[in-house]
Amino acid sequence: MTFVLTWLATLLLVALPLPLVMAPYLPHWPVLFVAWWALFQNHRLSMTLLFIAAVPFDVLYGTVLGLHSLLFALVAYMLTLLGARIRQVNWVRQSVVVFLVLGIAALVGYWARTLTGYDPDLLVLMMQAAIGAILWSPVRIVYGWLSQFVSEPVEGTH
Amino acid sequence: MRPLFSQTSVAAVRLVIAVTFAVATMLIDSRLDGLQIVRLAVKTALWPVEQIAGFPANATRAVADWTQTRTQLAGRLESLAIENERLLTEQLKLHTLRAENSELRRLLGVRERVNERLLQAQIERVSNDPFVHRVTINRGIAAGVQIGRPVLAADGLVGQIVSVYPHASEVLLMTDSTHQLPVQVTRTRLRAVAFGTGQLDQLELRNLPATVDIVAGDVIETSGLAGRFQPGIPVARVIEVIRSPGQPFARVLCEPAAELSTLTLLMVDVSDEEVGQ
Structure with a gap:
């Protein structure tokens, strides 16, 4: 239930009608969603679930199908391995680690977009990673709150 | 549910499988264009989400329309009347040019565009990805929109239709790096x-x-x-x-x-x- 709720919340954030010029300054919400799940509830995730959950984001963004599945798998892998070490550290350190993971995901995203005929700007992707890391703490709190809302409290989110 | 990555080696294997599937999907979609049906099904299923997400903006616009003062409306009406007069004059010239064009095409034996029709559409949302210049419009298959149709604005060309859904379509802007x-x-x-x-x-x-x-x-x-x-x-x-x-x-x-x-x-x-x- 928490997964569906947080997934729908992320879909709504991505589907918000905003001016085209704002796009470079928006965080990559779906990757933050996966980061939260990989850090705090990875025992309830599966690779198939992530693969399926990623497809609507590709459709909403208009990106090639499979791009978000790739990013989700990478972020989930890295943060699940790091999870035990960074789950309890303060929010600043956690944001730094999240930035590094999002930065690696941005590099892979850059490669994948180039592979499919796009001409992305790495600086914009890294800026999105930085904005995502800055917003990590509020995102973590909101997802934690959503989790509590459906009576599934999560360790280490408060 | 089974843990996602219980051991590092298992995790690495699962990651490799997931990455392989994802890259294969990307290649099939981008090179072979073979997943349009998936896109159509998912986009149709996402329609309620898009409507909910667009509600605040639509409601704000509706409230702004309602709260316009009489003076603002009168001013807008006046400017529209002036614009209408100008367009009617332009239309007179256009009729003459059309007739000339038709005659010239007949003389040259060139096929004429018949039943020229422009369909007005409103932008519902734009892609929030900075590298994808696509917009969703509120006209789809039901209104007769087809893939490949040109999309125009008052000043010139905008792009073309790349995906059509029952009640919406996606327009690829001509500034998109794949266009x-x-x-x-x-x-x-x-x-x-x-x-x-x-x-x-x-x-x-x-x-x-x-x-x-x-x-x-x-x-x-x-x-x-x-x-x-x-x-x-x-x-x-x-x-x-x-x-x-x-x-x-x-x-x-x-x-x-x-x-x-x-x-x-x-x-x-x-x-x-x-x-x-």
């Missing part, structure tokens, strides 16, 4: 291809020789080659021609005729007859 458009320079009839640069205010004409006769201010229009766009639709205006010493090609940068960053209303060309001879 290429056959064009010509109005002044010299020089043919070229306009490439999207991934920036909303820029197109580029590539592979033109350094000695090409093109200057800043030249108007670029569709050439009609490839049969998708009617010839003569304004596309862009040349803003800079870069000729580097020793380089065989010039870089020609253009600014789109339509203001793509502030679009709200669009026209989809749903004419029955394709361009051609």
Whole structure:
């Protein structure tokens, strides 16, 4: 239930009608969603679930199908391995680690977009990673709150 | 549920499998265009989500419309009346030109565009990905929209339809970095291809020789080659021609005729007859 709720919340954030010029300054919400799940509830995730959950984001963004599945798998892998070490550290350190993971995901995203005929700007992707890391703490709190809302409290989110 | 990555080696294997599947999906979608049906199904299922997400903006717009003062409405009405007068005068000229054009086409034996029809559409949302220049409009299969149809704004070409759904369509803007458009320079009839640069205010004409006769201010229009766009639709205006010493090609940068960053209303060309001879 928490997964569906947080997934729908992320879909709504991505589907918000905003001016085209704002796009470079928006965080990559779906990757933050996966980061939260990989850090705090990875025992309830599966690779198939992530693969399926990623497809609507590709459709909403208009990106090639499979791009978000790739990013989700990478972020989930890295943060699940790091999870035990960074789950309890303060929010600043956690944001730094999240930035590094999002930065690696941005590099892979850059490669994948180039592979499919796009001409992305790495600086914009890294800026999105930085904005995502800055917003990590509020995102973590909101997802934690959503989790509590459906009576599934999560360790280490408060 | 089973843990996602219980051991590092297992995790690595699962990651490799997931990455392989994801890359294969990407290649199938981008190179073979074989997953349109998945896109159609998912987009249709996401319709309620898009409506909910668009509700605050729509409600704000509705409230703003309701709260306009009488003076504001009167001012708007007056400016629309003036604009209407101007358009009616233009239409008179257009009738004459159409008749002349029809006569010339008949004499030359060139097929005429029959039942020319433009369908008005409103932008519902734009892609929030900075490198994907796509917008969703509120007209789809039900309104007769088809893939490949040109999309116009008041000032010129905007792009073309790339996906159609029952009640919506996706428009690929001509500035998207995957978009290429056959064009010509109005002044010299020089043919070229306009490439999207991934920036909303820029197109580029590539592979033109350094000695090409093109200057800043030249108007670029569709050439009609490839049969998708009617010839003569304004596309862009040349803003800079870069000729580097020793380089065989010039870089020609253009600014789109339509203001793509502030679009709200669009026209989809749903004419029955394709361009051609």
